[in-house]
Amino acid sequence: MPALLLGVVVLILLLWAVNAFSKADPKQAARVLRYLGGAGALILAAFLFFRGQIGIAIPLGAVGLSLLGWVTLWPASLAGRTQRSAGKISRVRSAFLEMELDHDSGAMRGQILAGRHTGASLDALDPQTLVGLLAKIDDDSRQLLVAYLDRRVPGWREHAQGDAAAGSGSNAAPRGKMTEQEAYQILGLQPGASAQEITRAHRSLMKKLHPDQGGSTYLAARVNEAKEVLLRRHR
Secondary structure, eight states: OHHHHHHHHHHHHHHHHHHHHHHSOHHHHHHHHHHHHHHHHHHHHHHHHHTTOHHHHHHHHHHHHHHTTSSOOSOHHHHHHHSOOTTOEEEEEOSSEEEEEETTTOOEEEEEOSSTTTTOBGGGSOHHHHHHHGGGSOHHHHHHHHHHHHHHOTTGGGTOOHHHHHTOOSOOOOOOOOOHHHHHHHHTOOTTOOHHHHHHHHHHHHHHHOGGGTOOHHHHHHHHHHHHHHHGGGO
16 A cells, blocks of 8 residues: 555656646756756666675666766767867958858858958958959959858849959969968967867868868868868878
8 A cells, every 4th residue: 555655756756847847948847857867877876886796786876977077988089079169260361352151150241351342351341342353353362252252142143244243364373382380260269279179170160161062162171272271280
């Protein structure tokens, strides 16, 4: 009889808990469940430990501590692979433009560095004005602006004319050898980054910039070049 009464009480409590959690905020409910699970695992681990079942108690206790957020069961390298890029920004600079790419969202933004629109954000200028600049700037700047227009106004080429639509012109200038500082900025890394960090940043950016994914051939080439420049230090 006592066992039956205990079972009824447990069932009632479970039904109450299910009903309460169904009405609670999902994030808060998940947090409460995690803490309850962690505390329960620690209590059970302590019980097993005092009964001499140390082989089960230790890993169970580690799981409990992990659920409570006191320790992590994942190696730092694995945690780094599973986390987002935590707000990393890639920067590519030319004589006329400075472009930024957000690693997480893939959003692209830029600022004009020379000419009558110096200091202006590309987002603040209408597409027609930006297309009109294509024939007046150097080749690197033109390629960056074309990549931005492709993101912001995918069909802009249909309304552009002549050299602007083709992305060609007579102001092309050869690009110098990429420096390590430029390479770090392009990959959104700090100086001294490891080979693993370089490879990971390159892979993340190529997913967003590869031409097969509708990205920019020019920017993909710059990202590849940045990777090669920095990996030379680790060979």
